Amino acid sequence: MNLPKDFITKYRQLLGAEADDFLASFETTSLSGYRINPSRHHLPTELTATPQVPYEPWGHFGTVGGRTLTHQSGAVYSQEPSAMFVGATAAPQPGEKVLDLCAAPGGKTTHLASYLQGTGLLVTNEINRKRVKVLAENVERFGVRSAVILNDSPDRLSPVFTDYFDKVLVDAPCSGEGMFRKDPEAMSYWSLDYVQECATRQREIMTEALKMVKPGGQLIYSTCTFAPEEDEQMMAWVLKNFPDFRLVPIKKVGGVVDARPEWADGNPELAKAARLFPHLMSGEGHFVAKLERAAGDGQSVHRQAKLGNPLTADQRKLWQSFAQQVGVSEFPDLVTVKDQLFAVPAGLPDLKKCHVFRPGLHLGTFKKNRFEPAYALALASDPQTVQQVLSITTDQWKAWVHGETFTLEAAPQKGWYLLTCADQPVGFGKVVGNTVKNFFPKGLRFTVYDTDNVMV
Numbered sequence: 001m002n003l004p005k006d007f008i009t010k011y012r013q014l015l016g017a018e019a020d021d022f023l024a025s026f027e028t029t030s031l032s033g034y035r036i037n038p039s040r041h042h043l044p045t046e047l048t049a050t051p052q053v054p055y056e057p058w059g060h061f062g063t064v065g066g067r068t069l070t071h072q073s074g075a076v077y078s079q080e081p082s083a084m085f086v087g088a089t090a091a092p093q094p095g096e097k098v099l100d101l102c103a104a105p106g107g108k109t110t111h112l113a114s115y116l117q118g119t120g121l122l123v124t125n126e127i128n129r130k131r132v133k134v135l136a137e138n139v140e141r142f143g144v145r146s147a148v149i150l151n152d153s154p155d156r157l158s159p160v161f162t163d164y165f166d167k168v169l170v171d172a173p174c175s176g177e178g179m180f181r182k183d184p185e186a187m188s189y190w191s192l193d194y195v196q197e198c199a200t201r202q203r204e205i206m207t208e209a210l211k212m213v214k215p216g217g218q219l220i221y222s223t224c225t226f227a228p229e230e231d232e233q234m235m236a237w238v239l240k241n242f243p244d245f246r247l248v249p250i251k252k253v254g255g256v257v258d259a260r261p262e263w264a265d266g267n268p269e270l271a272k273a274a275r276l277f278p279h280l281m282s283g284e285g286h287f288v289a290k291l292e293r294a295a296g297d298g299q300s301v302h303r304q305a306k307l308g309n310p311l312t313a314d315q316r317k318l319w320q321s322f323a324q325q326v327g328v329s330e331f332p333d334l335v336t337v338k339d340q341l342f343a344v345p346a347g348l349p350d351l352k353k354c355h356v357f358r359p360g361l362h363l364g365t366f367k368k369n370r371f372e373p374a375y376a377l378a379l380a381s382d383p384q385t386v387q388q389v390l391s392i393t394t395d396q397w398k399a400w401v402h403g404e405t406f407t408l409e410a411a412p413q414k415g416w417y418l419l420t421c422a423d424q425p426v427g428f429g430k431v432v433g434n435t436v437k438n439f440f441p442k443g444l445r446f447t448v449y450d451t452d453n454v455m456v
């Protein structure tokens, strides 16, 4: 690999005798991994029997293809093994209020959602308009039930969510040195100046992010770079400028090591943060730190959310009749945005000043005198509790994701069914006679070839 000259010189100086092993690791193959979705049942051993990532019970080494049933149904999320250390360090408790400030494409968000188990509140934000769409697709595919998706800059969010969250994750945009092995393209925009630019942007992001942590709450900061300017030096800057925050120790296993105080101002507290080096563990380069705000009284009062519109009597009837007939769970807080129905998480502050991309779980669309359930609702539904479930074969699944209608041997009762394949939810289909009408979202359709493995 043709590493930039300045990069080699810098890390030879910083790492001394360790530099040879560090630089040699760039010549080895990067490792891929995936996380299992804990809300899915009966997953095949092809997925569950692969070697486990040491610090993440849902994490496995291996590859899952994008055109598989496993991927489409949200049974897994492909994620580089080191990146799993971030969510495992945040590990929010069910019921907590959590912000993922730099969230697209959604690796950490879906991981945080696994910990929350459909409870509490997950505010997941992405500044970039194109990337927020991908984030929404991944949140939907993973069946996340209690997320609000925002498309804002940190300085727009901090006045709305001052002193609000139990946990804030800043998975910062960074110089990406830790990804050179996996994605050599990242080297093309790297320079010593670029590292400085990233550090400046990270200080701006952190200044806003820290305001949103409630007293006693935590902020998890991570990068996928080795650059001390963006890692230990960033934490040294926080400790100096935000005295109500301190670093708390992170449990380090599987070759994860202490951060290096000598790469910043020498403050021994910095060793509490974690470094993931590819020459010391099985994964790419990362840095993770956990900051905790001192307990005390938060100053801020949060006005209740005014999101969307209440349902009309007709809309409520249509939704209830669908929910009862199909047997999907009820949601306490429902709102409409135009003709779209959403279940919103409880306890949100007023989001009038935010760009709300999704106010909650998309349940469906009101059409003229009928209700059409959303793909997001299907993937957030548990086939074990839904009453109207239709199990389809893998050949029928191939037709389904390709956008085709297909026929059944016997005609069940007319209506909406949660379709499952190998016990995984794959969408809602409408049965008319012995035909299953296709409602797989047009933008997500794909072709599965006979030679493709449906599972991995």
Ligand SMILES: C[S@@+](CC[C@H](N)C(=O)[O-])C[C@H]1O[C@@H](n2cnc3c(N)ncnc32)[C@H](O)[C@@H]1O
Binding pocket: 101, 102, 103, 104, 105, 106, 107, 108, 109, 126, 127, 128, 131, 153, 154, 171, 172, 173, 174, 201, 205
């Ligand atoms: C490292 S990526 C996040 C990866 C994501 N957490 C995941 O696990 O899939 C950083 C994200 O920060 C966003 N970003 C860039 N500039 C930003 C800024 N000034 N404030 C907040 N986010 C920013 C980028 O668009 C990018 O999606």
